[in-house]
Amino acid sequence: MVPPPPVITTPTFPSQPGQPDQPPPPYSCLTPFDNPTACIPTDASGTPIDVPATARSAALSLHIPEPAIQIGPDPARNKWNMIPIGFPLWIWTTEPKSLHATTTQQGITITMTATQGPTTITFGDGTTITCHTMTPRAPIITPPPPSPDCGHTYQDKADYTITATTTWTIHWDALGFTGSIPITRTASTPLHVGELSSVLVQGP
Structure with missing residues (x-):
């Protein structure tokens, strides 16, 4: 028919x-x-x-932040500015997990919601993990445990680059039409991994 x-x-x-x-x-x-x-x-x-094309263009212009990478423990808090070999490292990000916006283009009201998805972390030593949740590390934890969901332990001393790539999905709605657009945002931060050695000092 x-x-x-x-x-x-x-x-x-x-x-x-x-x-x-x-x-x-x-x-x-x-x-x-x-x-x-x-x-x-x-x-x-x-x-x-073309309402879908207009809405997609508006969605792609939405500002989506890059991952704000946090490292725990913070290497800047020790005088060597480094993480020791074998020390459990925690990774998380602090940018908003969702964004909402409304705009009008060509007389069309477009509603957009951006939702953060998983984050893929590469540690620079050949290790890559995908984190669906990321737990912030408390400043002081004794003994130092591994992260429950997004962490790593380096086995060799070197200067590394940690890269985080987060997947977002932007959902849009305009005049009864709906759609979704996947996008990614990436950020990197350097990290020095060193070796701590104990020194015996003879007393008087």
Whole structure:
């Protein structure tokens, strides 16, 4: 059976939020047979606006932060500015875990929600892990335990680069259309891993 053609009507649209003194542009409402709740407006020339493309463009312009990498224990808190070989290292990030925004483009109101997914950590020594949760380390823990969900222990002294790549999903909603866009954000931080040696000092 051939599907029925789209129905074109001319609805009345209220003024857009934040633009009370500007009348709405002329719209035609294109209702697809498979999505009767969707209303596709036209631009000033009368050409139907590609709502999904407009929403995707808005979603990609949403500012998503890079991972704010934290290392525990903090190597900056010791005079050598390093992590000893064999010491359990904890990794976590402190950026927001979700973001919400609303924008209006070409008269279309677009709602966006960005949700953080797993973070992949590379430690520079050939080790890569994917962390679905990341527990912050308390400043002082005795004896030092390994991280319960996102950590590593270096076995060789060297200067390493820790890289974190976080996957985000941006969900958008506009005029009855919805969609999702996966994106990634990456950040790196240097880390010096050294060896501590005990020295016996003869008393007087």
